[in-house]
Amino acid sequence: MSEVENAVPQRRPGGRASRVREAVHRAVLDIVAEHGVDKVGIPEVSRRAGVRDSSIYRRWGTRENLILDALLAASERALPLPDTGTLRGDLTAFGAALIDLLDSPLGHGLFRALAFVTDSEEITEARKAFWTTRYRLTTRMISDAIERGELPPDTDARIAIELLIAPIHFRNLLTGDRPDAEFVDHLVTHVIRALRPGDDGRAEDGRA
Template identity: 45%
Template sequence: MSDTEVRRRPGGRAARVRAAVFEATSQLLQEQGLADLKVSEVARRAQVNETTIFRRWGTRENLIIDALLADAAEQLPVPDTGSLRDDLIGYATSLAKYLTSPAGNALDRTLASAGDDPATRRLRDEYWNTRYSHSGQMAARAIQRGELPDGTDPRFVLQMLVAPLHFRIVLTREPLDPELPARIVDTLLSGLGTADSPQPGRQSS
């Protein structure tokens, strides 16, 4: 990215620097993985001073977390349709699209293969805790509307929703067919006992 491109980005210098640094971080994560990413290389590619990055983010891990969460917020908005089923299908469909894109696929594998040293573990925990906090709003709103029973754990709902998609991308590497999000959601809602959910494969006793 050239100096001219950085200067032309809208939103003021701070926003331009943030966008350039995030773009460089995302590219390097895809190319090199989590362990090999260096702030000096981010700075070089974003054409900013390394001290600027440390002054704003403090640590390499903070930068990576912020970049990953910013990308997720853009690619995975949390729907609010007034219907839990529609919200979950919309979110799962966006996630499936993201995970099958080159960037999303690479980042998912990067997070899955990251080590367990304290800094990496903190990075991973903070990333997923923040993601679940945002996306869990779908289940929390459904509890308030009476679509889900009181006491339902929103985080568990989201884990059950996204786990099959990540499993196929990272482990089995099966294709994500277009009907998969709806199939996952309907099976999930049937198991959670929502009043209006379909009952796939359930036999009366």
């Protein structure tokens, strides 16, 4: 599935196509939450969604493209990008939203499914494409902060996002400790301090 990153179909607003996409996505997400990403099969998706499997193949081509499209759509709805006007505000809002998502049945199923190792090369590629796309979307928070003068121009946007989300995922997936608002505030302070050496991480912007 070498073209998976470019294979997500175009979205058509409204009408029957939109209803079909929603029903199929819901079926995929239910299976992922119940059994894991490896158990998603088009025949079962077809049965649950009430949509012919031929229609699913015609629109998505492969189950890997379908899984990727469903996971991306779900994450975009659950984790919209904040636009508070400051780096600290954006990181804090995004961190809080991520915690809420991970604490929900949907987020619990999605991210645990994405985290587990699989022997399927196709699913591995779909997972890689999912994270690549998510990084491309979320790093806009960093590029906006650079444009506002809050961060140095050479800031590595992906590393910046990883500094924020990695501790949250670590607690959720490995230790079972649910982060709270105080944890997010503390975490964001350290992330900004790492991105702006010499800063205490609590200023509203990076201007002198």
